[in-house]
Amino acid sequence: MLALVRYAVKAWVLASVLVALVAGRASADELKAYAGKLVISPDAPPTESSELPKYIKANLTKDATYPIVKGPPWSMHIVAVLAKDAKRVTLTISETGSKETLVSTELVPVRRVVIAHTEATIAAGFANNKTYDVRLVSGKTVLAKALLEIRD
Numbered sequence: 001m002l003a004l005v006r007y008a009v010k011a012w013v014l015a016s017v018l019v020a021l022v023a024g025r026a027s028a029d030e031l032k033a034y035a036g037k038l039v040i041s042p043d044a045p046p047t048e049s050s051e052l053p054k055y056i057k058a059n060l061t062k063d064a065t066y067p068i069v070k071g072p073p074w075s076m077h078i079v080a081v082l083a084k085d086a087k088r089v090t091l092t093i094s095e096t097g098s099k100e101t102l103v104s105t106e107l108v109p110v111r112r113v114v115i116a117h118t119e120a121t122i123a124a125g126f127a128n129n130k131t132y133d134v135r136l137v138s139g140k141t142v143l144a145k146a147l148l149e150i151r152d
Contacts, residue, residue, distance in 0.1 A: 035083040038144035040066035067149040073119040080144040082112040089136045096131040
């Protein structure tokens with residue numbers, strides 16, 4: 001029964017992940033500097049892709065660690081620029097040091113850009129004052145990664 005409840009909770013969290021198609025075009029040169037980078041922010045990304053480089057630059061951290069506060073649930077937007085083409089990528093979130101994946105969902109990049117939104121909930125296994133590995137993978141290749149710190 002617990003496994004069924006956990007599966008239902010994970011399914012709900014996975015269903016909350018959205019991929020957004022952005023209008024307009026950011027030039028390849030503008031995004032090239034962010035290839036392989038993943039940012040996590042409580043702020044929604046712009047709807048115009050020409051604004052995407054500015055958004056990434058404003059949210060990018062040197063150590064790829066992103067604190068999300070004001071929860072539960074902890075709402076977050078994930079934006080990544082892939083260094084190479086991929087038809088599909090898998091977004092995974094797991095507690096640092098744990099093999100159990102809390103979120104795993106397939107996403108389709110648009111012009112090497114992945115944009116997703118999700119909420120981390122206690123019911124899905126997220127907890128205050130914990131750190132999580134966020135990765136975008138294609139097969140066994142990690143295309144982008146970051147650390148997520150959840151706290152009040």
